Amino acid sequence: MTFEIIVMWVALTFYAAATAMYMFGVTFSKDALTKWALWASAAGLAFQVTSLGIRWARLGHGPYLGFYEVANALVFCVAAFFVIAAARNPRLNAAGVAVMPVAVLLLGGSMLASKSGLPITAKLASYWLFVHVAFANLAFGAFALSFGCAIVYVVRVRSATGKWAKRFEKLPAQDVLENLTVRFVLVGFLFWAMMITTGAIWANEAWGRYWGWDPIETWSLIVWLIYAIYLHVRFALKWRGERLAWFAIVAMLLALFALVGIPLAFNTPHAGIGGYGKDL
Amino acid sequence: MVATTIPQGGASDPKVADWAATHPAIEPVVRAIGLHQAFTSLVFTACILALAVSTALCAWQRTKAALGKANTLRQAAGADKASLTESHALEIACDPALSASEVLSVASGTLGHLGIKTKRRDDVLISKSATWSVWGSPVFHWALLALILTLIVGNLLRSEGLMGVAVGQTKADAADSYGLIHTGPLHDWRRVHRGIRVDAFEPDYQSGGIDRGPTPTVSLLDAAGKVVKTQRVYPNHTLKSGSLTIYPSDYGLSATFSLVSASGAESGRGIMLVDFSDDAAIGTVPIDYLGVSDRAGKPLYRVFVTVPLDRKDGAFVKRVPAQLTARVDATGPDGKSVFVRTMGLGERIALPVGGNLQLDDIGYYARLSVVDDWSIPLLYLSLVAAMVGLTITVVARQQIVSATVIETLDGAKLAVRMRLWRNASSSRSEIESQLTQALNGVETGSTT
Numbered sequence: 167m168t169f170e171i172i173v174m175w176v177a178l179t180f181y182a183a184a185t186a187m188y189m190f191g192v193t194f195s196k197d198a199l200t201k202w203a204l205w206a207s208a209a210g211l212a213f214q215v216t217s218l219g220i221r222w223a224r225l226g227h228g229p230y231l232g233f234y235e236v237a238n239a240l241v242f243c244v245a246a247f248f249v250i251a252a253a254r255n256p257r258l259n260a261a262g263v264a265v266m267p268v269a270v271l272l273l274g275g276s277m278l279a280s281k282s283g284l285p286i287t288a289k290l291a292s293y294w295l296f297v298h299v300a301f302a303n304l305a306f307g308a309f310a311l312s313f314g315c316a317i318v319y320v321v322r323v324r325s326a327t328g329k330w331a332k333r334f335e336k337l338p339a340q341d342v343l344e345n346l347t348v349r350f351v352l353v354g355f356l357f358w359a360m361m362i363t364t365g366a367i368w369a370n371e372a373w374g375r376y377w378g379w380d381p382i383e384t385w386s387l388i389v390w391l392i393y394a395i396y397l398h399v400r401f402a403l404k405w406r407g408e409r410l411a412w413f414a415i416v417a418m419l420l421a422l423f424a425l426v427g428i429p430l431a432f433n434t435p436h437a438g439i440g441g442y443g444k445d446l
Numbered sequence: 447m448v449a450t451t452i453p454q455g456g457a458s459d460p461k462v463a464d465w466a467a468t469h470p471a472i473e474p475v476v477r478a479i480g481l482h483q484a485f486t487s488l489v490f491t492a493c494i495l496a497l498a499v500s501t502a503l504c505a506w507q508r509t510k511a512a513l514g515k516a517n518t519l520r521q522a523a524g525a526d527k528a529s530l531t532e533s534h535a536l537e538i539a540c541d542p543a544l545s546a547s548e549v550l551s552v553a554s555g556t557l558g559h560l561g562i563k564t565k566r567r568d569d570v571l572i573s574k575s576a577t578w579s580v581w582g583s584p585v586f587h588w589a590l591l592a593l594i595l596t597l598i599v600g601n602l603l604r605s606e607g608l609m610g611v612a613v614g615q616t617k618a619d620a621a622d623s624y625g626l627i628h629t630g631p632l633h634d635w636r637r638v639h640r641g642i643r644v645d646a647f648e649p650d651y652q653s654g655g656i657d658r659g660p661t662p663t664v665s666l667l668d669a670a671g672k673v674v675k676t677q678r679v680y681p682n683h684t685l686k687s688g689s690l691t692i693y694p695s696d697y698g699l700s701a702t703f704s705l706v707s708a709s710g711a712e713s714g715r716g717i718m719l720v721d722f723s724d725d726a727a728i729g730t731v732p733i734d735y736l737g738v739s740d741r742a743g744k745p746l747y748r749v750f751v752t753v754p755l756d757r758k759d760g761a762f763v764k765r766v767p768a769q770l771t772a773r774v775d776a777t778g779p780d781g782k783s784v785f786v787r788t789m790g791l792g793e794r795i796a797l798p799v800g801g802n803l804q805l806d807d808i809g810y811y812a813r814l815s816v817v818d819d820w821s822i823p824l825l826y827l828s829l830v831a832a833m834v835g836l837t838i839t840v841v842a843r844q845q846i847v848s849a850t851v852i853e854t855l856d857g858a859k860l861a862v863r864m865r866l867w868r869n870a871s872s873s874r875s876e877i878e879s880q881l882t883q884a885l886n887g888v889e890t891g892s893t894t
């Protein structure tokens with residue numbers, strides 16, 4: 167196992183420890199533990215960045231190719247978005263209880279995939295690759311945070327009284343949490359739109375066709391439209407509360423499916439996340 | 447969603463046929479509702495139209511809302527102590543030790559922490575988003591509508607096809623030059639006057655340290671045959687000129703024949719294209735055939751041409767072979783073989799109509815994907831406008847918060863008026879609790 171991969175395992179261990187600390191800290195109202203959990207997440211992030219940096223320098227390209235790299239980049243965005251948001255607004259810290267498991271599962275999945283480096287082929291040799299994939303990662307980071315806020319919102323609604331209510335006292339008020347969920351959805355919606363737009367422009371520049379109803383393209387559009395519906399029910403139909411939170415939760419699971427499930431399930435020429443060792 | 451799980455294509459498409467054979471129970475339903483060609487089906491077109499109509503309605507509604515918000519923002523700029531005293535949303539009791547000016551400074555600091563930057567004008571604190579902030583959503587929705595309409599019109603006008611061109615050959619950009627072509631019903635071939643020539647072909651072109659794959663050099667010619675543009679085309683390096691994009695989709699081999707008399711005088715030329723195939727006995731399959739008729743015009747046989755490939759490690763080498771030969775297979779109208787000959791360069795076959803067929807050359811051909819679409823710049827413009835609108839919607843705050851100190855019978859109070867739209871940096875409850883905490887007082891209700 168190379169040094170780079172060992173460092174990535176260390177990152178995963180820190181993320182897993184952070185997840186456990188959040189779960190324990192939130193369940194048993196141990197504030198100090200959730201604070202440590204944020205530090206553990208930040209440490210995991212530092213190790214992950216180190217490992218990805220070594221890989222980037224070794225291969226000469228960023229983490230865009232193959233499941234290992236792309237899932238890693240997604241996790242990097244999720245963890246970075248979360249650590250920054252929770253550091254700036256400590257009351258958001260408890261959302262880690264929902265956000266960090268996403269990071270752990272995805273990074274854990276990527277550790278099972280082939281870790282050999284793929285070369286930049288003629289098809290991929292374009293600056294659009296960086297822009298396009300970066301927007302996909304940023305979008306997912308934002309959606310993961312909306313998911314975290316929405317989960318906490320639902321859990322708190324369901325435990326409005328009793329000792330559980332006390333455990334969530336330190337979180338932002340429900341309406342602030344709801345606004346944050348919507349804000350993260352809006353940010354993710356913008357980045358997802360940029361991902362589709364840059365992908366379409368790239369497809370047109372590279373092949374002369376901007377859209378081909380490839381499963382990845384179709385599902386990207388489906389997810390975007392689902393989030394568009396979310397924003398419309400929120401702003402036009404004035405949905406609020408638990409059902410809006412559930413909407414954000416389900417939408418993020420669909421986004422995850424579009425990102426990870428589709429490239430794995432379909433043999434698309436555009437592997438998107440790269441597929442488990444699929445030939446790019 | 448459902449369509450992504452079902453193979454897309456015409457009934458003769460092997461993937462579709464396979465699927466139909468393995469799913470006999472649901473295939474009739476799938477076929478009846480057009481799910482094999484879901485993205486061009488009537489149902490789908492109706493969905494797109496419904497999306498266009500609802501986007502238009504939404505854009506209209508967003509525009510009206512933005513006008514209203516812009517008006518409110520303009521009026522908010524004129525908020526003064528008298529109007530705030532008269533109508534406000536919150537009254538927050540203040541620590542009696544604080545002067546009115548100190549209350550406003552504390553409130554300004556607290557609001558600042560919540561992302562609400564206030565200005566002080568006389569005795570009033572005011573925070574008001576810029577008027578342009580309200581126009582993001584209407585711009586986004588109108589741009590989206592423009593995008594949908596451009597897509598629809600673009601698809602009606604667009605043509606997209608695959609054209610095989612041998613090295614040295616020029617083909618007119620016309621429907622019959624294509625092997626496979628999709629044209630929108632409004633595409634007008636009469637307005638297209640140009641030719642496409644392949645000048646060279648490099649099977650292993652490298653640049654910038656990257657293997658670019660099989661790369662043709664393509665020239666675009668105008669109606670007079672003058673070269674408009676020449677370049678190598680490979681992935682991420684298409685030939686673009688006006689509405690045209692040329693991309694190399696595949697390649698194969700070409701065999702050039704001439705029709706010569708016994709004395710060697712040439713009376714015609716033809717180029718036959720062949721594709722590589724791992725399943726074929728000699729590694730290539732013909733794309734088309736040459737029809738040979740008798741003097742009265744009655745078809746005698748069809749000439750199919752293939753090129754035997756070299757082999758390496760048991761596999762065919764997809765390159766021009768070292769030995770330049772072509773296999774000519776003449777088949778009668780009844781499908782029976784008339785003769786099969788393998789000929790080298792310069793060899794001839796006598797034709798029953800007189801004259802000979804002579805093999806002149808074997809080289810490469812490039813299968814070019816040629817797209818003619820005038821809507822692309824408009825599409826890009828709509829996309830940019832949509833992204834600018836969406837960025838404003840996401841990033842720009844839309845809020846008004848104003849406050850002043852009022853004297854009541856219970857002492858000094860901070861009167862706060864607020865209008866928090868979509869992108870407020872905080873919520874009413876947060877503003878209320880943070881101000882109450884900072885001013886060390888007790889919130890005592892509201893008048894509006």
Ligand code: HEM
Pocket residue numbers: 230231232236289290295298299302361362364365366367368369372376377378382383384385386387424425435436437438439440446
């Ligand atoms: C779930 C959404 C998407 C993700 C996560 C994603 C991610 C990626 C990644 C990682 C690559 C580089 C590796 C590869 O080829 O697979 C890539 C390539 C590419 N993407 Fe996307 N993409 C998404 C959607 C789209 C859309 C909607 C389009 C536009 C029509 C698009 C157009 C392209 C093009 C043209 C390439 C170039 C290379 C190729 O596959 O040959 N992508 N994308």
